[in-house]
Amino acid sequence: MKRLIAGLPFIAAVIFGGFFLWGLNPDRDPNEIPSVLISQPAPAFDLDPVPGLETPGLARSDLVGNERPVVVNVFASWCVPCRAEHAVLTRFVERDGMRLFGINYKDKPEDAVKWLNDLGNPYERIGSDLSGRTGIEWGLSGVPETFIVDSDGTVLFRYVGPVVGPDAVERFTQALKQAGALPNGAGS
Amino acid sequence: MVPEIGHFALALALALALVQSVLPIAGASRGNAVWMKSAQATAIGQVLFVAIAFAALMQAFIVSDFTVRNVVENSHSLKPMLYKVAGTWGSHEGSLLLWILILAVFGAGVAWFGSNIPAETKARTLSVQAWISVGFLSFLLLTSNPFERVFPPPLDGNDLNPLLQDMGLAMHPPLLYFGYVGFSIVFSFAVAALIEGRVDPAWARWVRPWTLAAWISLTAGIALGSWWAYYELGWGGWWFWDPVENVSFMPWLLGTALLHSAIVTEKRDAFKSWTILLAILTFSLSLLGTFIVRSGLLTSVHAFAVDPERGVYILGLLAVSIGGSLALYAWRAPEMEPGGLFRPISREAGLLVNNLILAAATGTVLFGTLYPLILEAVTGDKISVGPPFFNAAFIPMMLALVVFMGLGPFLSWKRADIAGLLDRIQFVAVLAVIAALAAWYLLNGGPIMAYLAILGAAWLLFATLREWALRIRLFEVSLAESARRVRNLPRASHGMTLAHAGVAVLMMGMIGSTGWKSEEIVFAAPGTEVTIAGFDITFEGAAKVQGPNYIADRGTLVVRRDGELVTTLFPERRYYPVAESQTTESAIRSTLAGDLYTSIATPASDQVNNAGAWTLRILYEPLVNLIWIGSILLVIGGCLSLSDRRLRVGAPRRAKQPATDAVPAE
Numbered sequence: 001m002k003r004l005i006a007g008l009p010f011i012a013a014v015i016f017g018g019f020f021l022w023g024l025n026p027d028r029d030p031n032e033i034p035s036v037l038i039s040q041p042a043p044a045f046d047l048d049p050v051p052g053l054e055t056p057g058l059a060r061s062d063l064v065g066n067e068r069p070v071v072v073n074v075f076a077s078w079c080v081p082c083r084a085e086h087a088v089l090t091r092f093v094e095r096d097g098m099r100l101f102g103i104n105y106k107d108k109p110e111d112a113v114k115w116l117n118d119l120g121n122p123y124e125r126i127g128s129d130l131s132g133r134t135g136i137e138w139g140l141s142g143v144p145e146t147f148i149v150d151s152d153g154t155v156l157f158r159y160v161g162p163v164v165g166p167d168a169v170e171r172f173t174q175a176l177k178q179a180g181a182l183p184n185g186a187g188s
Numbered sequence: 189m190v191p192e193i194g195h196f197a198l199a200l201a202l203a204l205a206l207v208q209s210v211l212p213i214a215g216a217s218r219g220n221a222v223w224m225k226s227a228q229a230t231a232i233g234q235v236l237f238v239a240i241a242f243a244a245l246m247q248a249f250i251v252s253d254f255t256v257r258n259v260v261e262n263s264h265s266l267k268p269m270l271y272k273v274a275g276t277w278g279s280h281e282g283s284l285l286l287w288i289l290i291l292a293v294f295g296a297g298v299a300w301f302g303s304n305i306p307a308e309t310k311a312r313t314l315s316v317q318a319w320i321s322v323g324f325l326s327f328l329l330l331t332s333n334p335f336e337r338v339f340p341p342p343l344d345g346n347d348l349n350p351l352l353q354d355m356g357l358a359m360h361p362p363l364l365y366f367g368y369v370g371f372s373i374v375f376s377f378a379v380a381a382l383i384e385g386r387v388d389p390a391w392a393r394w395v396r397p398w399t400l401a402a403w404i405s406l407t408a409g410i411a412l413g414s415w416w417a418y419y420e421l422g423w424g425g426w427w428f429w430d431p432v433e434n435v436s437f438m439p440w441l442l443g444t445a446l447l448h449s450a451i452v453t454e455k456r457d458a459f460k461s462w463t464i465l466l467a468i469l470t471f472s473l474s475l476l477g478t479f480i481v482r483s484g485l486l487t488s489v490h491a492f493a494v495d496p497e498r499g500v501y502i503l504g505l506l507a508v509s510i511g512g513s514l515a516l517y518a519w520r521a522p523e524m525e526p527g528g529l530f531r532p533i534s535r536e537a538g539l540l541v542n543n544l545i546l547a548a549a550t551g552t553v554l555f556g557t558l559y560p561l562i563l564e565a566v567t568g569d570k571i572s573v574g575p576p577f578f579n580a581a582f583i584p585m586m587l588a589l590v591v592f593m594g595l596g597p598f599l600s601w602k603r604a605d606i607a608g609l610l611d612r613i614q615f616v617a618v619l620a621v622i623a624a625l626a627a628w629y630l631l632n633g634g635p636i637m638a639y640l641a642i643l644g645a646a647w648l649l650f651a652t653l654r655e656w657a658l659r660i661r662l663f664e665v666s667l668a669e670s671a672r673r674v675r676n677l678p679r680a681s682h683g684m685t686l687a688h689a690g691v692a693v694l695m696m697g698m699i700g701s702t703g704w705k706s707e708e709i710v711f712a713a714p715g716t717e718v719t720i721a722g723f724d725i726t727f728e729g730a731a732k733v734q735g736p737n738y739i740a741d742r743g744t745l746v747v748r749r750d751g752e753l754v755t756t757l758f759p760e761r762r763y764y765p766v767a768e769s770q771t772t773e774s775a776i777r778s779t780l781a782g783d784l785y786t787s788i789a790t791p792a793s794d795q796v797n798n799a800g801a802w803t804l805r806i807l808y809e810p811l812v813n814l815i816w817i818g819s820i821l822l823v824i825g826g827c828l829s830l831s832d833r834r835l836r837v838g839a840p841r842r843a844k845q846p847a848t849d850a851v852p853a854e
Binding site (some may be wrong): 001007013014017020021022024 | 324461464468469472479499500506507510511514515517518519522558562565566621643
């Protein structure tokens, strides 16, 4: 009995050690926070178009009833990573047939217009979220963020940060395929 | 050239550590006095070489030698000199070198001062200490060489994180490490005792000064870190239950338990295997802290640059040192014969309760800190455990502890006289209740827990003072006689009184600043007035100012009370162009009654900026300074106890040993 008690600290240390070893897995990122929106209906919102752009505004109803899931990207002209991400998203739209909607977050309309004119506009619709209210509804932790929304308005996937670099593109492509957001055969 | 000397010195220190880890312990088992004696030279040699390496790194920082990668990444030629020096331990590599330096200092300390320790024990202890040195020196040399060169050298460095450019930080890591790592020698003593299979009161007496020294530094280090978070980081609080705060707090809690249980071992030859276990676990928790901070295991505001390879290496070190020592414990501890018997109401029982509560509290903090990791491993869910859990679980335990803390010193060893005890404390209890009721009457409002805490703190303070008064027989005999008794009382006894009173003062500060804190966050244009805790504060506007290596927005706040000008505060928001980061410099009006704490933040969007409006955060934290005062009392109490004749290095031993002058067994 006494021997058993004296051995308890050792056993506890071994158990803790096992957890630590597991925790060191390099793929694990303790900073990654799962979105509470996943598998939840997308929030209700109705945003006006960006003044000076031909592109129509964006509301929740635009995300619902589509043939395939669609992608909602939150961007701003003042956000440098968005600039890098822009090319990737454009490629997804042009090459793979992804349907992309944009929320222009806390951005001056004239800046947004200039930005899109310079870089091109891959967005079908863009809502202007000047107050940042819609961003809060979506639980934004920063810009850019990208969501995949099912045709019944359910959020399927959330990507925090720019979809840039091979790993991120790979993850995002997988998510698009799983959601069935790409026409058959695309996304290779 | 100098960095190479430093690198070479580290390699030599590793060689010496390797010799020291084998030769003395082999000598101890063979009775070879020369081999045992060798530890003395190698321990001192080690500290010299590690100090040379540390000095070499510091020199690279002072002269801004940008051929050294570590300097490039953590320094800048324009940085003030003090922070260039402090930059030495601002990075992962540098702080690990400091860690090793302190490890070597404690080893050399035992080698140099431990003349009263028997040769075998000393040799074994120093060998165990060298095992730790070997582990960490090889870790430093193999995975995190601080002297790595970079080619081509850049023109200037990346600057040290500006948050770290503060006097508090310059001192915080060295003190904290001194405490953390100081427990290593206690660990080595414990492992040596397990190898010898013998623990006696003399052992407890050799260990006590080292435990105390480490505990004092850890107390000061934690308090300084907390002070830094409060004043520098602009967090408006002094404790956040952040994982990294917790890992420094756990060794403190367990170290406090160790200090008390070692007293029982010293005076009564009891609690032996428990004391050994505490010694092992305290240092294990220090190691755990080192591991967590450097492996990216948990999210935290602290954390160094994360590298999984390093994490695996430290985990290996942990497995060997903690696993090995606990296995040794499981094997040898059951053979230790239990010591003196005691009754349920006695000093021993009081200290036992103290130990149980402190150990349970440590377990709670450990559990809360690691729970996110465990839950994620088992279910995949991600959560974070925050202050609500710790406050709910930890505070009640501390209140229970405080009750026993007040009671303990009144109890006599072996068997306390219950009637006499009640007689002595009833007055104190009544006084504490009156104090709590008075607080209730005067303050009306605030959480009920806060009043319980006031009751606890008042009880502890009065009980501590009463016990001290009893010892010097204040008002029973003439004042001159009392003064004579004060002088004759052992310093350790004064130390205890001061430290216990310090805890009471500390508690008062914590209660005041959490229970009665008021906070206003306003979006203010120039001319805006805010009223908080009786102060009328007017925001006059903000202006740009230029500092040595930063640019700042400085707000001007005029503080009035009842129309009278109290003070003008200038909180700043600083931007460091080189490091591309910002810091908040809060402006604080500090008095004993409370701190008026103001900070300014950049406005959220451009449109608002044009209107000249700023986000102001204004807090009033009553009694918060008592936290620092209480911490200082704890440290002074510890120092007094350390200077006790019984522990003083080189002081002649008393004729009678405490082990034998104890009351004969019944």
